[in-house]
Amino acid sequence: MTGKVAAVGTFDGVHLGHAAVLSEVKEIAKLRGLDPIAITFDRHPLALINPDRAPLAITTLEKKTDLITKNGVTPVVLPFDEKLRGTTASDWMRMIHDRMGVEHLVVGYDNTFGSDGVALSIADYRLIGEESGITVSEAPLVEGISSSAIRKAIASGNVKDANRMLGRRFSLPGIVVEGNRLGRTIGFPTANLMPAPGLVVPANGVYAAIAILPDGKKERAVVNIGVRPTVRRGTDLTIEAHILDWHGDLYGHNVAIVFQERLRGEIQFNSIDALRVQIEKDAYKAKLFLSDATKTPK
Numbered sequence: 001m002t003g004k005v006a007a008v009g010t011f012d013g014v015h016l017g018h019a020a021v022l023s024e025v026k027e028i029a030k031l032r033g034l035d036p037i038a039i040t041f042d043r044h045p046l047a048l049i050n051p052d053r054a055p056l057a058i059t060t061l062e063k064k065t066d067l068i069t070k071n072g073v074t075p076v077v078l079p080f081d082e083k084l085r086g087t088t089a090s091d092w093m094r095m096i097h098d099r100m101g102v103e104h105l106v107v108g109y110d111n112t113f114g115s116d117g118v119a120l121s122i123a124d125y126r127l128i129g130e131e132s133g134i135t136v137s138e139a140p141l142v143e144g145i146s147s148s149a150i151r152k153a154i155a156s157g158n159v160k161d162a163n164r165m166l167g168r169r170f171s172l173p174g175i176v177v178e179g180n181r182l183g184r185t186i187g188f189p190t191a192n193l194m195p196a197p198g199l200v201v202p203a204n205g206v207y208a209a210i211a212i213l214p215d216g217k218k219e220r221a222v223v224n225i226g227v228r229p230t231v232r233r234g235t236d237l238t239i240e241a242h243i244l245d246w247h248g249d250l251y252g253h254n255v256a257i258v259f260q261e262r263l264r265g266e267i268q269f270n271s272i273d274a275l276r277v278q279i280e281k282d283a284y285k286a287k288l289f290l291s292d293a294t295k296t297p298k
Helices: 017-030 063-072 088-098 122-133 148-156 157-168 272-289
Strands: 004-008 035-041 074-078 101-106 135-138 171-177 191-193 203-214 220-226 238-243 254-264
Touching: 004 122, 017 035, 017 101, 035 063, 035 088, 035 191, 063 088, 088 101, 088 122, 101 122, 101 254, 122 171, 148 157, 191 254, 203 238, 203 272, 220 254, 220 272, 238 254, 254 272
Parallel strands: 004 035, 004 101, 035 074, 101 135
Antiparallel strands: 171 191, 171 254, 191 238, 203 220, 203 254, 220 238
């Protein structure tokens, strides 16, 4: 078994801070002739430890592992269960050394692992590593970037800041479900997205976005997130994408919405005609924001 250089973490979002850690893992692996891996989990640890405090995810597990792979590192997904929850940092080190062949561990500036990890410093991890045959180094700090900050930006509708911290545009995958077809009657048919469960959703409002269709084709879209106050009463959230200059049937298919810019907040209009006029303005504005976006979306 070839030895490994590893990092351990939830890697939710695989943002620019995570990219710096993964880059450090790759560099050390290259220097030492080892394989780079990222050890992550099938869910956020808080989903088991304290479900009420578990944050919504930025990416699905599938997307997370794909992004780690695209960073040139092999993802290793562990089930976060009661056994893993009770594993001390010392036992962690022995486990990843003996079972995975980890010889070097890169630790993020705020990264902890092990049931006793909250009380441990980088110096502690180095000492524990020595006992298990693992050298430990600290990853470079990328100021102002964290998964929690990105979640907050998305939830407030500030997708521009979220995209900056992610180093790519935030995407929301889901399946297209049946709607009330009102959009068709006013000339703006929409795909109603049911997002993958457990993901953070941008704040109510209208967004310029790219829709990635089932065949991989990328189309410009105007996306409305909210309760549609002009056409109905209630609090059920809908995510509706009007795909610009495109016609087709997406019911039952998987689509990803890639957010570029928030155009405005949700508004209640006095009439359907007033709503139609505003949607036309939104579509025009979205085309300006998305003029080149379908060429090189990340």
